[in-house]
Amino acid sequence: MQNQELDEEYVALIAGSQPVLRGLLMALIRRAADVDDVLQETNTVLWRKRTEYDWQLDFTPWACRIAQLQAMAFFKRVRNRGQAALDDRTLEQIAVIATQQAVNTKSHAEALAYCMEKLSPEHRQLVENRYCESMPVNQIASQAGRSADAVSMTLYRIRKTLMECIQKTVAQEAHL
Template structure:
């Protein structure tokens, strides 16, 4: 039987070893979101607080991913209430399920997204880049283009819907590695 100190050391080792996979999982659920590291820190705090409920020798990755998934979906709900436009929950849920089943699935999903993004029209790609990569607000970008924020919001909705369909098609037709 291990001492409390030995169990704590083993838990710390598991937590440390899984930082990369947990962060990748969070990013798979929140593509383009710059706060993934902040969510990871929140996940770490929850895992630490709940460490006594984890049974050593069981699947740490599955347990930690469940906590991460809950934290991500909490964050997604907060972002939906604000000005952020994010991929819908169904697509995020699909990424989560595939990631949990097989790490290769995340690579497939990212490849599908990358392929689909290359098919965007230049002005749609620019809108996506401004909104998600550069995190420019819709109001600000609309002023720059002399367009209404509602028009850009509607266009982003259509772009995300098209990307979703494209990704789903790519995932259905691409061979699994």
């Protein structure tokens, strides 16, 4: 792959990791303006370190570690100004938990997308109407010519199927 193609792919990895990185930094820092600053610093460091990234590894944990280090640098600056801040050990403990949660959330979201694709078009539409469009069950039932109880039961079964599929998919990924 050429450098430009690698750079474009790397930029896509950075862009795709933004929600996870922001969530991690929000767990560590809390103040939105500071999170924005540290996220920008993280993105800059990620870009500078693009040649160090091992393409065989998952990008998210690597990017989270860089975000964690940037958060630690932020707290060091805060402490140097005489403001209260988390110590490095506490920050490390929070970061480990937040990173794992971020990775798990990403895995579950990917598994959900995969499992949604496995649903029949009718069931997928039902889920989208109810949970993406926030359509009331009565309205869905009316449009489908079914009772609200029947729609509710179908949604229950779909949720159960999705949950089982997600758990199975995530478990399989964990064993790879």
